Amino acid sequence: MSIMPRTGVGGIELTGTDELLVSGDVKLPLMVYRPETILRVPAVVVCSGGIGTGMFEAMEWIGRSLQRAGVLAVTISWRGSSPEFDVDDASLAADWLASQNNVDPNRIAIFGMSRGGNAALRTGALDPRFKSVVTFGALTNFLQMIERLALYAPGRRKLPVNWLGDPETHRDFYERVQTISWTLLSARSSCTTGSTTRTPRRSSQSACARRSSTRAIPMFSSTRCR
Numbered sequence: 001m002s003i004m005p006r007t008g009v010g011g012i013e014l015t016g017t018d019e020l021l022v023s024g025d026v027k028l029p030l031m032v033y034r035p036e037t038i039l040r041v042p043a044v045v046v047c048s049g050g051i052g053t054g055m056f057e058a059m060e061w062i063g064r065s066l067q068r069a070g071v072l073a074v075t076i077s078w079r080g081s082s083p084e085f086d087v088d089d090a091s092l093a094a095d096w097l098a099s100q101n102n103v104d105p106n107r108i109a110i111f112g113m114s115r116g117g118n119a120a121l122r123t124g125a126l127d128p129r130f131k132s133v134v135t136f137g138a139l140t141n142f143l144q145m146i147e148r149l150a151l152y153a154p155g156r157r158k159l160p161v162n163w164l165g166d167p168e169t170h171r172d173f174y175e176r177v178q179t180i181s182w183t184l185l186s187a188r189s190s191c192t193t194g195s196t197t198r199t200p201r202r203s204s205q206s207a208c209a210r211r212s213s214t215r216a217i218p219m220f221s222s223t224r225c226r
Contacts, residue, residue: 008057016063016075021096028089029077030096031056033067042107043100045093045130046075047086049114049137051163053078062111072103081163083177086119091127098129106131113137121179141180143167 008014016031035041044066048055056075066073076093079085090110097103109132112120117138124133139145142160146167149157161167167174 008060010058012057012060014057014060015067016060016073019074019096021076021092023092023095026079026089026092028079028092029054029056030093031059031063031075033063033073033075034102035067035070035072037070038102040102040104041070041072042109043072043074043097043103045090045097045108045110046073047090047110047112047116047119048075048077049112049116051081051115051159053080072097072100083115083118083164084173086115086177087123087126090119090123094127094129105129109134111135114139118177118179122177125179138179140178142178143171143174144180 006014014031016033019030019032021028021030046056046059046062046066048059050058054077056077059075063073063075074093074097076089078089094108094110097108098105108129110120110123110130111134112118113136117135118140120133120135121138121140124130142164146157146160149160164170164177165173
């Protein structure tokens with residue numbers, strides 16, 4: 001397979017294949033990195049950071065690295081700037097992977113950084129198809145972040161407030177989208193000991209929420225092991 005790099009946003013050399021995930025009214029651009037093999041391979045949904053919808057091209061570095069390691073990687077663009085539906089989008093990517101003949105459905109993981117790390121943790125708590133969750137610089141507590149910025153960097157506080165809304169008047173929204181509220185606090189297991197826990201709370205009836213089951217995320221660094 002010959003890969004012809006092309007220039008993406010910010011001058012990034014892109015080697016993935018462009019795809020479009022369509023589900024009802026939702027259309028998510030994808031960039032797919034397929035390893036050179038005819039065998040069934042593990043797969044990873046790669047969730048980007050940033051408050052925009054086109055940041056998925058910035059994940060070329062991890063997509064290409066996973067491809068070289070024999071893993072099929074797919075990076076996704078969020079449907080909007082708000083993180084409210086990020087879990088749904090990541091779960092739709094799992095739907096897409098399940099339709100690929102060369103993907104092992106029992107070896108699907110999710111990776112994310114910053115906003116994508118937040119999405120990866122939330123999705124991992126709700127969608128049992130993801131066997132591993134890996135995050136880098138995940139935003140786990142938006143409320144705490146804004147409170148600290150008010151003290152130490154008030155000028156920078158404006159960016160997340162403009163993105164997520166005023167934490168006083170939109171507190172319910174913050175509780176819905178930050179992982180510390182209903183994902184990490186619900187975990188009661190580790191990579192070596194298993195236990196049961198209550199199903200994480202979620203008000204919206206998303207596709208992944210309807211598929212969710214009682215499940216725990218081991219509190220072991222930023223990686224969930226199974």
